[in-house]
Amino acid sequence: MKIAIASGKGGTGKTTLATNLASFLAETEKIILVDLDVEEPNSGLFISGENIHEEDKFKMIPEWKKDECILCGNCQKVCNFNAVMKLGEMIMVFPELCHGCYACSELCPTKSLPMKPKKMGELKHFKSGNLVFIESKLIIGEEQAVPLIKQTLNYVDRNFPKRTIEIFDAPPGTSCPVIEATKDADLILLVTEPTPFGLHDLKLAVETMKELKKEMGVIINRFGIGDANVERYCEKNNIPIIAKIPNMRKIAEIYSEGNLLYKKIPEVKTQLEDIIAFISKFQQEVTL
Amino acid sequence: MKILLTAKGTEWDSKMDPRFGRTEFFFIYDEETEKIETYDNRAIANEAHGAGPKTAQKMSEFGVEVLITGNGPGGNAGRVLAQANLQIFIGAGEMTVKTAYEAYKQGELKTA
Amino acid sequence: MKEIVIISGKGGTGKTSITASFAYLGGKDVIVADCDVDAADMHLLMQPDIGRSEDFYSGLLAEINQEKCIKCGKCADVCRWDAIPIIDNQYIVQALDCEGCGYCARVCPTDAIRMIEQNVGDWFISDIKTGTKMVHAKLGVGAENSGKLVAKVKNEAKALAEKEEKAIIIVDGSPGIGCPVVSSLSGANYVILVTEPSVSGIHDLKRVYELVKKFGIKAGCIINKADINIKKTNDIHTLLKEENIDLICEIPYDENFTKAMTMGKTIVEFDNGKIKQILEDSWEKIKIAN
Numbered sequence: 001m002k003i004a005i006a007s008g009k010g011g012t013g014k015t016t017l018a019t020n021l022a023s024f025l026a027e028t029e030k031i032i033l034v035d036l037d038v039e040e041p042n043s044g045l046f047i048s049g050e051n052i053h054e055e056d057k058f059k060m061i062p063e064w065k066k067d068e069c070i071l072c073g074n075c076q077k078v079c080n081f082n083a084v085m086k087l088g089e090m091i092m093v094f095p096e097l098c099h100g101c102y103a104c105s106e107l108c109p110t111k112s113l114p115m116k117p118k119k120m121g122e123l124k125h126f127k128s129g130n131l132v133f134i135e136s137k138l139i140i141g142e143e144q145a146v147p148l149i150k151q152t153l154n155y156v157d158r159n160f161p162k163r164t165i166e167i168f169d170a171p172p173g174t175s176c177p178v179i180e181a182t183k184d185a186d187l188i189l190l191v192t193e194p195t196p197f198g199l200h201d202l203k204l205a206v207e208t209m210k211e212l213k214k215e216m217g218v219i220i221n222r223f224g225i226g227d228a229n230v231e232r233y234c235e236k237n238n239i240p241i242i243a244k245i246p247n248m249r250k251i252a253e254i255y256s257e258g259n260l261l262y263k264k265i266p267e268v269k270t271q272l273e274d275i276i277a278f279i280s281k282f283q284q285e286v287t288l
Numbered sequence: 289m290k291i292l293l294t295a296k297g298t299e300w301d302s303k304m305d306p307r308f309g310r311t312e313f314f315f316i317y318d319e320e321t322e323k324i325e326t327y328d329n330r331a332i333a334n335e336a337h338g339a340g341p342k343t344a345q346k347m348s349e350f351g352v353e354v355l356i357t358g359n360g361p362g363g364n365a366g367r368v369l370a371q372a373n374l375q376i377f378i379g380a381g382e383m384t385v386k387t388a389y390e391a392y393k394q395g396e397l398k399t400a
Numbered sequence: 401m402k403e404i405v406i407i408s409g410k411g412g413t414g415k416t417s418i419t420a421s422f423a424y425l426g427g428k429d430v431i432v433a434d435c436d437v438d439a440a441d442m443h444l445l446m447q448p449d450i451g452r453s454e455d456f457y458s459g460l461l462a463e464i465n466q467e468k469c470i471k472c473g474k475c476a477d478v479c480r481w482d483a484i485p486i487i488d489n490q491y492i493v494q495a496l497d498c499e500g501c502g503y504c505a506r507v508c509p510t511d512a513i514r515m516i517e518q519n520v521g522d523w524f525i526s527d528i529k530t531g532t533k534m535v536h537a538k539l540g541v542g543a544e545n546s547g548k549l550v551a552k553v554k555n556e557a558k559a560l561a562e563k564e565e566k567a568i569i570i571v572d573g574s575p576g577i578g579c580p581v582v583s584s585l586s587g588a589n590y591v592i593l594v595t596e597p598s599v600s601g602i603h604d605l606k607r608v609y610e611l612v613k614k615f616g617i618k619a620g621c622i623i624n625k626a627d628i629n630i631k632k633t634n635d636i637h638t639l640l641k642e643e644n645i646d647l648i649c650e651i652p653y654d655e656n657f658t659k660a661m662t663m664g665k666t667i668v669e670f671d672n673g674k675i676k677q678i679l680e681d682s683w684e685k686i687k688i689a690n
Contacts, residue, residue, distance in 0.1 A: 009439050010575055011412010015600070039576050040410065040607065042600040080460060080502045080515075082338025085345050087371055094364045097338045101480055101501030140610060141363065143337065143578045172411055172575070173438040179496060179542050195661050197416065197441045204439065208541045225658040249628070249653060256598035256629040307587040310551050333555070336458050336546040337579050359586060359615045378616065381587065382401075400616075 001283055002166045004185035006209075008201030010172035012191045013221035013245070016255060018169040019046040020262050024272045026131035030164055034156055035135040036181040037171040038121060038148045044135045045258045049128030057136065058117035059147050061098045062105045064091040069112040075104035084113070096143050121148045123155060132160070145177040153184065165279070174208040182209070187282055188216040189242070189275070194226035199233060206239065217278060219271075222247040242278045243271040289319045290352040291392070295385050298326040304388050306358025306381025309340035309365060315385050316350055325350070340365035348372035356380050356388050360400040376400040401561055403554075404686060405588040407573035407581060407612075408595065409604030411439075414624040415594040417657050417667060418679070419572040420445040424666045425683040427530050430568040433557035434536040435550045435584045437521070442572050445666050446534055448526030456523050456537065458548050460500035460515040462493045468512035475504035475513060496542060520544070523553060525560070533560055547583030550574055554587065568687070577607055585612060590689055591619040592648065597632035602639070609643065619645045620689060622682065626650035646689060649682045651675060 005018045015037070022033035035043040062075070062084065073086045083097035084104050095118050105113045120142050126133040136152040138145055156166060170181040182188055188209050192202040202218070209216050218234050223244035234241050245251075246267050254261055262269040294311035296303040305311040314327040329346065332339050344365040347355065355374050358381025369376060377397040380388035391397050406422075408415040420442055423432045434442040462484075464475070469491060476484040476491060483497035484504065505513040520543035528534045535557040537549055557569050571588070574580035585591065591612050595605040605621075612619050621640055626633045633650065640647050652674070660670035668676045 009411060009441070011410060013412075039578065040604050042410075042603065045599045045603065078503070078506055080500060082335060082342050085341060085368070087345060087348060087368060090371070092341075092368065092371065094338065094341055094367075097341070097364065099499055099501055101499065101503050102478070103501060103503040103506060106478070107506065140577060140607060145578075174541055175438060175539070176542065176544050183496075195658050196444045196664065197661060200441055200444060201439045204541070211541055222658075225655055227662045247655075252598075252625065252628050252653065256596070256601075256632055258599035305587075306589075310583075310586065333548070333551065336544075336548040339547065339551075359588070359617065362582060362614060382589070398616075 001187070001286070002168065002185045003187045003189060003279065004168040004170050004182040005189045005191060006170040006178060006182055006205060007172055007191045008174060008205035009192070009197060012193050012198060014172070014191050015042045015046070015169055016261065017189070017191050017219060017221070018167055019043050020260055020268065021272055021275060022131060022167050023047070023260055024262050024269070025165065025276065026129060030130045030132070032132045032134065032156060032160055032164055032166045033169070034152065034166060035169045036149050036152060037169055038136045038138045038145050038152070039171060041135050041137050043133070043169050046260060047126065047128070047131070047133050049126035049131065049133055051124065052127050053125040055123050056119045057121045057123055057148055057151050059120045060100045060102070060115040061095045061118045062093055062113035063116040064093060065112045065114065068110040070110055072109065075108055075113055078103040078107050096141050099144065100147065123152055145171065146180045149177060149180045174204050178208065179212065182214065183212055185214065186286065187279070188214045189219055190216055191219050191221055192230055193222050194220055194228070194230045196229070198226070199230050202230060203233070206237065215282070217242040219275065220244045240278070243274045245271050289354060290316060290350070291319065291354040291356065291389065292316045292347055292350060292352040293385050293388055294357040300384070300386040302385050304358060304380050304383050304385060308357050308359060308361040309343045311343065311357070314347065314350070316352060317389065338364070341368050344368035354392070356392050356397065401558070401567060401569065402589045403569045403571065403587060404590045404592065405571040405573045405584055406592045406594060407584065407608060408575070408593065409577070409608035410595070410601055411575060413594045413596045413601060414657060416441050416572055417661065418594055418622060418624070419570060420666045421668045421679050422683055422686070423570050424530055424668050425680060426568055426570060428532050429566060430532060430570050431557050431561040431564070431566050432528065432532065432534040433553050433569060433571045434534065435553050435574050435580070436572045437537045437539050437549055437553070438575065440536055440538060443534070443536055445661065445664060446528040446530070447664065448524070448528050448534055448536065450524050450526045452525040453522055455519050456521045456549055456552065457517040458520050458546050459518050459544055460502060461495055461498050461518050462502070462504050463514050463516050464491055464493060465512045465514070466490055468510045470510055472509060474507045474509065478503045478507050518543070521549065523549070523556070525556060532566070535560065547579040550580050550583040577611055581608070581611060585615050585617060588617050590686065591617050592686065593619055593621045593645070595621060595623055595636060596625045597623060597629040597636060602632065602636060605636070606639070618690060620648040620686065621645050622648050623650045625653040627652045648685055649678050651678055
């Protein structure tokens with residue numbers, strides 16, 4: 001089963017929840033945690049393990065071959081992303097802007113732009129007891145997270161059986177990378193804060209997930225600050241609130257060091273237990 | 289020497305445009321002939337991505353040797369300009385075209 | 401005119417709350433621009449009265465004219481995103497999968513495919529409670545944020561500032577390290593980096609500063625929740641010295657930020673003590689920094 005942890009707003013505790021939930025579950029069963037926030041992957045700061053495998057991830061971009069090129073400029077004309085340009089006597093390719101559509105390459109009359117792989121990021125695969133952790137990181141300057149997210153998910157599908165619980169740490173926001181990271185998930189856990197900012201961004205996330213027709217549940221982090229409007233909203237829209245992680249200064253302190261919370265704070269552990277109960281119930285309903 | 293300045297308008301008194309890729313106008317001054325040429329680059333606002341290299345490509349068509357701008361070009365645009373052998377001066381974003389040109393003549397601008 | 405851009409790399413550091421405070425302290429002398437269009441929250445603190453609103457178009461989407469289509473399947477063959485499946489014996493473009501590259505339209509033998517500019521959101525100019533104007537935007541679900549929308553918001557803000565003779569533009573910058581941030585930084589005179597003393601805060605600060613360096617813009621840093629982890633705060637000090645970044649201020653962990661937000665207020669309207677003093681002093685520093 002695939003569970004994606006998402007949120008509209010950044011900094012609500014997605015990574016905290018993903019790492020703590022995965023580690024806690026791994027005390028009793030095999031769990032796969034995948035960090036899909038490839039622009040700013042932070043799960044790895046909280047998880048350590050034995051390095052099992054590393055691989056570079058590539059995207060396909062055109063490479064100019066001067067010899068046969070007749071400088072017709074068709075490549076520039078067919079590129080919608082300003083990634084190929086004719087400059088005087090040469091053709092220049094901008095790899096970060098290229099979406100890999102192959103149009104310039106396949107429509108070149110002299111086949112002077114063959115597609116070549118270019119590194120866009122790195123995938124790392126760790127193991128610690130029952131916990132498998134997979135993380136991908138985009139190279140600075142690369143603009144497209146989606147292809148790397150897609151390849152990371154393919155790696156997971158190829159290497160692990162479907163029945164294992166997979167937890168995805170999704171990127172923040174509601175744009176294309178979030179869609180890619182959540183579209184194959186069976187269940188979405190939305191992390192929010194009980195504040196006006198939290199509520200505003202939760203609404204955006206809920207709209208997005210409704211569009212994708214996803215089952216979802218909400219986890220309120222820093223519960224106790226702010227107001228009750230997030231709870232009211234969830235109630236009105238029939239979205240279950242699965243857990244409320246209390247607002248404690250101690251949590252911020254432990255987090256700042258890069259440590260897991262549930263081993264030190266019993267209140268966090270009980271909330272994780274509630275989340276796990278929800279997941280098991282969901283799993284049973286789905287398999288029935 | 290032909291000099292290109294990124295500008296908000298087409299006059300010597302126009303303000304400089306501190307942005308490189310999304311600059312509104314090119315103001316081109318030919319020191320030999322003392323002629324001024326301008327180019328309206330405002331259509332660049334329609335580009336979602338890659339405004340920098342596209343503007344740089346356009347600039348390279350004017351055969352200029354010196355570029356004066358505000359923040360300076362990013363990496364992709366920098367590659368295009370290097371190809372065109374341009375000398376780049378930055379930090380003139382808050383000036384008028386005239387004062388930017390004078391500052392360049394006095395050697396007061398930084399190179400990128 | 402001075403353009404001040406506030407960014408953070410990591411979410412949840414208090415960037416928007418701090419930006420809104422400076423907007424409040426700047427009062428009538430500033431124009432405000434919210435370029436964090438993915439999760440635009442500043443309007444919740446500034447009570448905008450929307451005066452002007454326009455649709456925003458960006459990115460392309462393929463559309464097949466079924467009457468012209470001869471079902472040759474060339475479009476589906478060339479599509480690298482498998483965005484044109486056959487549904488009920490018709491080739492149908494899947495909007496969420498279409499990348500907008502236009503390859504299908506170029507190979508279609510009957511010109512049955514058109515690339516259509518997508519309406520991805522709206523942008524607004526509003527009167528806000530501080531007696532000035534704010535430019536802001538709202539992106540639609542699943543839409544791609546882009547340098548184009550950020551540039552639009554900033555351009556409108558700049559035009560307003562010129563027209564109304566305001567000396568300063570305050571920009572709430574975009575998250576991440578991609579195209580929108582690049583566009584946020586372009587044309588800026590001063591950058592404020594908001595961070596927190598945590599492993600993730602420092603990690604993301606370093607990544608986003610790499611980008612700022614490329615533009616050669618002078619930067620200052622605000623360490624929020626500085627007392628949560630003194631050791632990490634000291635690590636940030638060292639980093640700032642090495643990189644020649646100004647330390648603007650340190651703000652202690654304070655739940656009044658949230659209380660103020662709940663009432664739709666900036667922290668400087670709510671708090672009359674230490675935090676207000678720190679932010680007032682910081683604003684004076686920022687105004688003269690360059």
